[in-house]
Amino acid sequence: MLSRYFVFILEVKNISGRIDFDDEKRQFTNLKDDNTIEVYTNPEDQVERHIRTIERIMRILNIHLPIVGAIVFSNTSTIIGQKPKRIPAFHLSGLNSHVNYLFNKYSNEVVTFEELTILKDYLLEILKRDNWKPNIDKNKLIKGAICEKCSNQSFMKYHFGRFVCDNCSVLSKDVLLESLLDYRLLFSPWISNNEFKEYFSISSAKTSYKLIKSLNLNFKGNNRSRIYYIPDNILSYKLK
Structure with a gap:
């Protein structure tokens, strides 16, 4: 004190x-x-x-x-x-x-x-703090947007501006932000367009680029080397 x-x-x-x-x-x-x-x-x-x-x-x-x-x-x-x-x-x-x-x-x-x-x-x-890092096998993690509405924790696919659950067909926008926060905690606060595309299983690189760009995230690098910063307050972002 x-x-x-x-x-x-x-x-x-x-x-x-x-x-x-x-x-x-x-x-x-x-x-x-x-x-x-x-x-x-x-x-x-x-x-x-x-x-x-x-x-x-x-x-x-x-x-x-x-x-x-x-x-x-x-x-x-x-x-x-x-x-x-x-x-x-x-x-x-x-x-x-x-x-x-x-x-x-x-x-x-x-x-x-x-x-x-x-x-x-x-x-x-x-003051030096040790950042907590989970001791888990990341290859065994379920990636992408996971539906919280149904009991199967089913994967959600991006389709015309929203994510759709494969199992219960529920639609969601906010699951994008929640999943990016998971990515930040489990993998890295930085994500490239290609990593974003693979993480959310988006087939089109153009669609993936438009989606990540719409978030207005801070970034560094140019063209293919560009990576985007996922802030810890990502849940407060407003989706279009």
Whole structure:
């Protein structure tokens, strides 16, 4: 949590049973409901490691803010036994009052809004997320427009501006966008006219080109090398 008064780092745990902190041994134990005991990484060490990381970042940016931390237990049934000595630990229900306590303790604005924005932008810039990729055999996937109206998940063919189900003969326009979103998630956010044609089993390259062009997708490349970008908000597009 970033503010002009302080930076607040929370380590949130969802653990049931009784938990105990042992500062001397740097140990964090969990006595479960079945009387078994598990040992976890000490959340105090985790919070302090995060604090040191933010301190280094702020030194780089020449920004100086107090940094505080807390360990928050989200499971209301958790019994907090021996508490940590270095970092506050409490149930989620106590978070609001603790934040109010911090604003009372750190009541002076330390940085400008511009400096806070610089820190925020820098943290977002260095954030690295691993994109989830499905571990499946793509050759076994049913491609194209699949009918959601009938129970057989039948394939739908493009015919005079609409897709028609082979099984129940239902007509649909929106299935084009839904199928393109599936393509984005399972294959790639980029698709060529030839891939589009094969994916939807459209016999005519000219028809396929007119259809994909009508979507007004962003593209790169020219002529046969052109590929189109399928945005993650493709379902919000309006079909003609």
